[in-house]
Amino acid sequence: MNYQAIRAAYEAPIATACAALSPAVPVFFDNLAASTLTSTSEYVMVNITFGLTTEVALKADFDYVRGAIICRIHTPKGKGSVRNQTIVAAITGAFQTLNATPRAAGAGVYARVNQIDGPTFDAPVDLPHYIGRFSCGFIASVYP
């Protein structure tokens, strides 16, 4: 089982989509210390979790892994929702592109996301950010 390759299959499109925005927005993935967490600047937190990872599939020549991707988009509070929603749209657009990409021949990770739940938005009273949040399930097949 190659969890790192599965992570990379999802993290790379997210990082690329956020880097392509103007201005680019920093993305922090699991277990990477984010020095900007308490600042008022914008950033994206992405959490990739694994659910069932040893599920038996009809064929035995690949690993079949399920999990969840949770994205939290932090933008400055009191400045409207446009920027937050622009970032959400960039990431969900990257997921749609991922879903439309055919499986490459040979070894590798064939990554797909399921339906997206959200986004929901929250502006906590004592925090400096307006937070957009969405999540989706993923299914990855790893071909040796």
Next chain:
Amino acid sequence: MAKDLKFLVKDLKAETIRAAQTACVEIMNGLVKAGPGYSGEFSSAWYALPRGDSPGGPRSRSGLYKYDLRNVPAARFETSGMWYTIVNGAPHADVAMDLTPYVYEEFSGDAIKKQTRGFRLKNATRGDLSGTSGPNTRTAPEDWWPTYNVGGALSKDLARGFRTGFGKATGFS
């Protein structure tokens, strides 16, 4: 002895309701297992309801709650064409499910689930801890809720519940 076919529709309806009840019980017990546990309050506040109905509050504060069919009355499933949801009615449910940033809540005593320690930065959610030691704790991993929902555990519990609930729909000729 084989049953007359004229009872099939009535029995199937009863079995469908039973299967829905059993599936809800399996799912709610799965959520208890997957979710956090300090006093047990959050674990006891899951409700299976028609969509839009408000849940009640926590049922207990003494350990992890164990759901059974009495928590999911059959009468709740007798209306056809209805969507059902499983929701948590604890006052701090959004925080416990990592849907909103963590808000400090006084808790004394021992947590009923194993705690892991770390640092929780301001703005972070309940489960978002850095490091392996620190003043903050959690008893379930970050984002356990979407992981349970879409990571495969929900569909597994749902399937097991339905299989168990439908187990008695036999005997027709």
